[in-house]
Amino acid sequence: xxxxxxxxxxxxxxxxxxxxxxxxxxxxxxxxxxxxxxxxxxxxxxxxxxxxxxxxxxxxxxxxxxxxxxxxxxxxxxxxxxxxxxxxxxxxxxxxxxxxxxxxxxxxxxxxxxxxxxxxxxxxxxxxxxxxxxxxxxxxxxxxxxxxxxxxxxxxxxxxxxx
Numbered sequence: 001x002x003x004x005x006x007x008x009x010x011x012x013x014x015x016x017x018x019x020x021x022x023x024x025x026x027x028x029x030x031x032x033x034x035x036x037x038x039x040x041x042x043x044x045x046x047x048x049x050x051x052x053x054x055x056x057x058x059x060x061x062x063x064x065x066x067x068x069x070x071x072x073x074x075x076x077x078x079x080x081x082x083x084x085x086x087x088x089x090x091x092x093x094x095x096x097x098x099x100x101x102x103x104x105x106x107x108x109x110x111x112x113x114x115x116x117x118x119x120x121x122x123x124x125x126x127x128x129x130x131x132x133x134x135x136x137x138x139x140x141x142x143x144x145x146x147x148x149x150x151x152x153x154x155x156x157x158x159x160x161x162x163x
Contacts, residue, residue: 003080005037005136007129010072011056013040015103017078017120018063023096024113025104029086030133036083036115037136039129042075055102076124077138085114 008016008024015021016038052068053060065071089106092114096106106112121141 002135002137003035003037003140004032004083004133005039005077005129006133007039007041007131009043009045010040010074011052011059011068012103013038013078014072015059016081016115016118018059019118020059020099021103022115023092023100023104024115025089025106025110026113027110028132029111030083030113031086032133033083033085036081037077037138038079038081038118039077039127040072040074040124041129044069044074059099073124075126075128077121077127077136078124079118079120080141081115081119082117083113084116087112087114 006024007013012021012024016024056068060066060068089104089108089110089112092112093101093106096104104112119141125138127138
């Protein structure tokens, strides 16, 4: 079974890399469990940088980021995390830390993708990502070997490759 990847806007991809964010929220669910390469998109959300310091300023400061627009890696694979579960966001909403809650959208019928065991690449790998889940064809961090779970039948039926 191929390793999957997910592209996120920064700073959310970077927040996973630096272990400030352990839950990614999405409008859609997945049956996939296993290694997930986290990639940053090549651009930030429109209008993001003029208004982002109120939410992210303390976190940037803790990690020595003085100019996020120039310092955060864009258009790159950053790390590999284990996607261990995907549940309705409403199931975890009440147990979140204030920081985790601030870094995700837990409203409505969204889904919480639970991430663990983040392993960074030695340096960001320039990579053109895709929307949704896609198959990772690049290298893994260092000598990392990733246990790949058996593919359940339901997942095999949903498997697709982004072209």
